[in-house]
Amino acid sequence: MFRRRRGTGRATGERAGPVTAQGPVSDALTLEGVGREYRRGVVALHPVDLAVPRGRFLAVMGPSGSGKSTLLQCAAGLDRPTAGTVRIGGTEVSSLSEAALTRLRRERVGFVFQAHALVPSLSVAENVALPLLLGGTAGTEGTERVRQGLADVGLGERGDAAPSELSGGQCQRVAVARALVTGPDIVFADEPTGSLDPAAARDVLALLRRAVDRDGHTVVMVTHDPVAAAWTDEALFLAGGRVVGRETRPDAAQVGRIMRSLGRVEGVECDGGHQRRGRDGGRAA
Numbered sequence: 152m153f154r155r156r157r158g159t160g161r162a163t164g165e166r167a168g169p170v171t172a173q174g175p176v177s178d179a180l181t182l183e184g185v186g187r188e189y190r191r192g193v194v195a196l197h198p199v200d201l202a203v204p205r206g207r208f209l210a211v212m213g214p215s216g217s218g219k220s221t222l223l224q225c226a227a228g229l230d231r232p233t234a235g236t237v238r239i240g241g242t243e244v245s246s247l248s249e250a251a252l253t254r255l256r257r258e259r260v261g262f263v264f265q266a267h268a269l270v271p272s273l274s275v276a277e278n279v280a281l282p283l284l285l286g287g288t289a290g291t292e293g294t295e296r297v298r299q300g301l302a303d304v305g306l307g308e309r310g311d312a313a314p315s316e317l318s319g320g321q322c323q324r325v326a327v328a329r330a331l332v333t334g335p336d337i338v339f340a341d342e343p344t345g346s347l348d349p350a351a352a353r354d355v356l357a358l359l360r361r362a363v364d365r366d367g368h369t370v371v372m373v374t375h376d377p378v379a380a381a382w383t384d385e386a387l388f389l390a391g392g393r394v395v396g397r398e399t400r401p402d403a404a405q406v407g408r409i410m411r412s413l414g415r416v417e418g419v420e421c422d423g424g425h426q427r428r429g430r431d432g433g434r435a436a
């Protein structure tokens with residue numbers, strides 16, 4: 152359970168995963184023909200194919216109602232798609248029993264939501280430890296994980312505090328530590344900066360970026376914000392429940408143009424070839 156991966160150092164945009172003696176390591180996330188239809192023929196998501204390699208930071212963008220949350224929920228095993236298959240770290244999610252799915256979500260998936268959803272009656276450290284305790288794994292190694300996780304998000308001295316004693320940005324940093332503590336195959340973040348001021352948003356995005364670059368984590372983030380998308384390796388654009396564009400190494404200005412165009416047309420062409428500015432350039436939230 153306590154896997155700590157180092158960053159792959161791969162150039163973004165490179166498709167192949169790392170190779171072992173047994174062959175290529177599976178992608179962190181694979182969707183094959185994944186669709187979601189509600190009753191009365193409401194199609195929230197038309198069949199989507201998507202592979203997210205390990206060590207990738209992906210933004211999912213699109214206008215309101217375009218299917219972003221539906222895609223994220225199906226991909227994360229929070230909702231069952233009505234078509235297609237989802238694999239997380241090579242495990243086919245669609246065929247798991249509810250109990251096995253719950254265990255997979257707890258042990259192999261991290262979540263960061265717009266509202267941090269910390270348990271108010273637990274301390275900051277207990278909140279971070281929660282996924283470990285629920286998974287039946289605590290002890291010395293768990294304690295060290297929590298300590299390291301809080302130090303990583305700059306809150307090493309605040310483990311005994313109550314969530315109510317922290318700012319919104321600090322709470323969201325705790326939520327990031329909690330999402331990473333099990334060493335998950337993938338972290339899903341749904342508008343993680345949507346409730347934060349620009350400085351706090353920048354802190355959270357920098358933590359997610361570092362989790363990918365330094366520790367080889369994989370992050371899929373739904374966002375409306377072009378500035379947030381500019382922290383990622385690739386942005387996927389949805390409109391009307393379909394994938395209508397992808398942009399590698401997105402920058403905020405280009406993403407803003409694409410988002411504006413999506414307000415007017417159903418399809419969009421992305422150049423994908425422009426150079427992203429440096430890690431800090433154009434990323435100030």
Ligand SMILES: Nc1ncnc2c1ncn2[C@@H]1O[C@H](COP(=O)(O)OP(=O)(O)OP(=O)(O)O)[C@@H](O)[C@H]1O
Binds near residue numbers: 195213214219
């Ligand atoms: N439970 C449901 N029953 C019926 N239709 C639904 C349900 N949930 C979502 N939808 C519809 O599916 C479509 C996609 O919704 P979804 O929430 O995935 O969009 P979104 O891009 O995340 O929107 P937003 O940015 O506003 O959160 C919308 O038309 C929505 O009305």
